[in-house]
Amino acid sequence: MISLVPTAIERVDTGDPAVCLxxxxxxxxxxxxxxxxxxxxxxxLVDARAAGARRLVxxxxxxxxxxxxxxxxxxxxxxxxxxxxxxxPRTDHAVDNLRAGLAQGLEAHAARHAALVPLHVLRLxxxxxxxxxxxxxxxxxxxxxxxxxxxxxxQLAASGAPAPDEVVVALGSGGTAAGLLVGLAExxxxxxxxxxxxxxxxxxxxxxxxxxxxRLARRLGIRTSWRELAGRLVVDxxxxxxxxxxxxxxxxxxxxxxxxxxxxxxxxxxAKTLAAALDRASRAPGLRxxxxxxxxxxxxxxxxxxxxxxxxxxxxxxALFR
Ligand SMILES: *Cc1c(COP(=O)(O)O)cnc(C)c1O
Numbered sequence: 001m002i003s004l005v006p007t008a009i010e011r012v013d014t015g016d017p018a019v020c021l022x023x024x025x026x027x028x029x030x031x032x033x034x035x036x037x038x039x040x041x042x043x044x045l046v047d048a049r050a051a052g053a054r055r056l057v058x059x060x061x062x063x064x065x066x067x068x069x070x071x072x073x074x075x076x077x078x079x080x081x082x083x084x085x086x087x088x089p090r091t092d093h094a095v096d097n098l099r100a101g102l103a104q105g106l107e108a109h110a111a112r113h114a115a116l117v118p119l120h121v122l123r124l125x126x127x128x129x130x131x132x133x134x135x136x137x138x139x140x141x142x143x144x145x146x147x148x149x150x151x152x153x154x155q156l157a158a159s160g161a162p163a164p165d166e167v168v169v170a171l172g173s174g175g176t177a178a179g180l181l182v183g184l185a186e187x188x189x190x191x192x193x194x195x196x197x198x199x200x201x202x203x204x205x206x207x208x209x210x211x212x213x214x215r216l217a218r219r220l221g222i223r224t225s226w227r228e229l230a231g232r233l234v235v236d237x238x239x240x241x242x243x244x245x246x247x248x249x250x251x252x253x254x255x256x257x258x259x260x261x262x263x264x265x266x267x268x269x270x271a272k273t274l275a276a277a278l279d280r281a282s283r284a285p286g287l288r289x290x291x292x293x294x295x296x297x298x299x300x301x302x303x304x305x306x307x308x309x310x311x312x313x314x315x316x317x318x319a320l321f322r
Contacts, residue, residue, distance in 0.1 A: 001049070001077045002030050002042040006151050009161075009290070012261050014278065018285035021277060022164060023263065024152065027297035030073075035296035036176050037069035039144035040136035044070075045077050047140040053130035055080040059117055061245070062087060062110075062320035063094020065266075065296065066135050066173075071106040072303065082107040084120040089245040090321035093266050095310050096300055098317065103307035110316040135173025142175035142182075142216050148292075149183020156189070163189045164290035168277035170269040171195035171204045171235065176294060178213040181233055185217070185224040191290075196276040197237040198269050199244050206235045239272040251275045263293060270295045 007028055012021040030038035048056060056074045060067040060083060067083045074081040083101075085108055088094055102108060109124070111117045125131060133141065156163055167184070171177050177195040184191050197204040210229055217224045241248025245268040254275035258265050265271040270293060277291035310318065 001045045002038055002073050004030050004039060004042055006155070009152075009155060010261075012257060012291070014257055014282065016282070016285070019281045020286065020288045021281040022288065022290045023261070024290055024292045026148070027263070027293050027295055031298060032302060033069055033072040033296050033298050035065060035069065036145070036294035037066045037136055038073065038296070039148055040141035040175060041069055041073045041144070043140045043144045043147070044132060044136055044138065045073060048079065048130040049077070051130060052128060053079065054128040055082065055126075056130050056132050057082045057084075057121060057124045058132035059084045059086070059121065059134050061085065061094070062317065063091070063097040065097060067106065068097045068101045068104070069296070070132060070136070071101045071104045075105045080107070081105065082109065082124050084109045084111050084117050084124070085317070085320055086111050086114050086117060087320045087322050089243075091245065091267055094245065095321060096304065098313070099307040099310070100300060100303040103304060108317055110320055112319075133173070135175060137173035137175030137178070137212065139212070139216050139219050142179040142212060143220060145176050145179020146183040146186065146216065146220060146222075147179075149180050149187060153183070153187035153189060162288065163191050164288040165190075166192045166194050166280065166287065167290045167292055168194045168196060168273060168280065169292040170273040170294055171197045171209070172199050172269065174204055174209045174212055176292075177233070178209050178216055180292070181209070181213045181229055182217045182220070182222055182224065185228055185232065186222045192232050192234055194234045194236055194276070194280065196239050196273040197235055198240060198272050200240065201237075204235070206233065209233060209235070236276055239276045241272070244268060248272060254278055264295065264297055266295050
């Protein structure tokens with residue numbers, strides 16, 4: 001349903017030749033909208049189809065990439081898509097994600113507070129409806145990143161390049177990190193996963209990533225253990241700053257490197273995570289650090305055709321951007 005394309009691995013010039021920073025270009029994972037949610041949805045849509053679903057119901061912040069990706073790919077697969085949205089800090093990027101989602105056929109419901117989400121979701125669930133977990137981090141969704149790690153392993157085998165010492169990836173709902181963890185263990189690569197937490201506790205906890213990874217490994221029949229997975233996982237919570245979607249003020253060097261390399265960053269996930277990867281690579285020359293770039297770089301203009309302007313958004317949706 002979604003045709004994924006293997007994404008390139010590139011070396012990033014940081015200005016210091018001793019620093020080894022690589023980037024996995026998952027921004028180009030799929031058309032017309034890529035990023036990490038496309039890999040997850042490739043598995044989620046197959047699963048939903050097999051269950052006979054005609055409608056997807058999901059949840060997320062008002063400007064969620066996951067909700068937009070679910071809408072774009074779900075609608076193309078012939079499914080209806082509804083989402084319950086909660087408040088998030090206003091940025092132009094977040095507002096555009098919602099505008100694009102609405103133009104692509106999203107049925108959006110505003111929940112003024114996260115505590116009201118279950119009530120809204122219960123009202124929307126019905127026959128032939130599939131609930132899609134926040135961020136797509138269900139077991140099937142996270143399996144999309146076992147696929148991602150398998151792709152990396154195949155690329156390393158084909159090129160003869162040494163495995164990275166670390167893969168650095170954003171940690172939100174955790175499915176990306178959990179899937180990579182399981183896939184790297186399966187491939188027997190000596191690579192750690194450094195998950196950069198960009199959501200406030202209790203979200204994105206180490207225990208929740210490990211628990212998801214273990215369930216995933218069991219479901220896929222991959223032999224590993226809590227101990228092995230735990231030994232591969234580092235959770236770095238030092239880049240969150242004031243909160244989800246709010247810059248920490250420490251992204252400056254990441255923005256400079258990204259601009260020079262032609263990578264677009266977003267404030268919630270990738271600016272903080274690239275900053276972390278750059279910092280780790282710079283402190284340890286020779287360490288092979290692979291930054292996994294999870295933000296879609298597909299052009300937004302085609303998705304925004306016939307979208308409502310911010311002023312035209314229903315008041316309840318506009319009020320979610322605070
Ligand atoms: C959702 C998202 C992430 C986080 O992935 P999780 O699997 O939810 O932890 C990272 N980067 C971007 C751009 C995202 O939209």
